[in-house]
Amino acid sequence: MPLTRYGVFLFTIVAVVLHGQDHHDPPVHCVSCLDVQDPSMCRYLIQCDGECFEQTEDVNGTRTKSYGCVKRKDCTASANIVGRRSSLSNTTTYCKKELCNKDIHQFIAPPNEPCVDISAIDCRDPAALEAICSDCELAQYCRKSCGLCQEHTGTATWSENLVLFDYYPAHNKCNYSQAIGPSICNSIKAQARAIIHHGDYLNLPTYNSLIHVHFTTNGEPLTNLHLLSCRTTGKGRVDITLNNVTIAEANYDTKPGWVWVLHEMNQAQHKGTNNYTLAIVKDRKVRSYGHYWLRNIRLETTVVHHGHNK
Structure with missing residues (x-):
């Protein structure tokens, strides 16, 4: 069944961070x-x-x-x-x-x-x-x-967790930890088959709706993925992969309201990798119903500090 029947469209967004803008660490x-x-x-x-x-x-x-x-x-x-x-x-x-x-x-x-x-x-x-x-x-x-x-x-x-990027795909903005800098935000390119609502969030409503986020790191270990999402209108399925390695693959029930969900990652799995594609795909394996609304994608690294005993 063609996606256009549901009013879903393909768009490409490229994140741009303006140099010299005021910066505050993500909340x-x-x-x-x-x-x-x-x-x-x-x-x-x-x-x-x-x-x-x-x-x-x-x-x-x-x-x-x-x-x-x-x-x-x-x-x-x-x-x-x-x-x-x-x-x-x-x-x-x-x-x-x-x-x-x-x-x-x-x-x-x-x-x-x-x-x-x-x-x-x-x-x-x-x-x-x-x-x-x-x-x-x-x-x-x-x-x-x-x-x-x-x-x-x-x-x-x-240890200390640092935000590599906190990306708002619907309105094309990106934030980061001051200790990391803007280079990863600047590298982001994203393609999506989804609906933008009010310039605030993406709706992945139908079979094979998706967003792909391409980015380049400096080799930092990837430790935590946070997604701010809302699941509505019945059951559905969202599959999340990073460079084709599964992070999460599950059905979900209706859960009204926006929630941040944590996905912990294997630090050693992508060791030595700099170029990534994060894919969030609706109903990749099971055709079901239930909208998945996505507002934020946050990726983190964990830095270990070694002090000196007195």
Whole structure:
């Protein structure tokens, strides 16, 4: 059945990044799910203007974890990017970096200074400690006892996620991490068989609707793919490949509302590769129904930092 019957058309878009324009790093994403026993099942992300968090709870011997974003109201150590608040059955760790709560202990840099209580006597007095920790200014004197220190594993190695590109295919815009630069955004060329809605998102409505995104990297390992999408009107299927290697291949049910979905990638799979084609194809193998709306494509790399033990 011809695609034109559905009003689907073929177009080509080429991303152009203007030199000298103001640049801001893409907004931070956090893993988001509640009360899970297996963190690997968390595939949904949220955009965060607060802090990512990982919360561990132990209820009647069952340990669960929750992940998300929150604007913290409790105290935090000045100049620290990570804080921790805990009780006997509840521990919450915070961080402000991209996707840092996915595996939070690998994304916490070693502290720059020792974690100590300045007022050791008061900090050991439970009655005094309760009052001290409730005041953010006083809590700095009992940083260790009030749980305001950075948590780390004792190693001098930590990781950081950087956005290679955050691409908006419908209106031909691209953003990137300052540490990466605009070269990958500048290399993007995309072709699609889809419908543009209001210049804001693509609709892949019918059998074999697709978008192909061609780009060139500097050899960075590819670690995370994020897609901001919406699935509507029944069941459907979307297949995602990178250089013909399958990333995701699955049917989906209706899920109204825009959601960021995380696809973790094998860093070694494309080692030594610089030129890529990311393909998102609707109903490649199974002719079914259900529209797939696509707003953003974000690709990330993970950088490992090696510090020096003091």
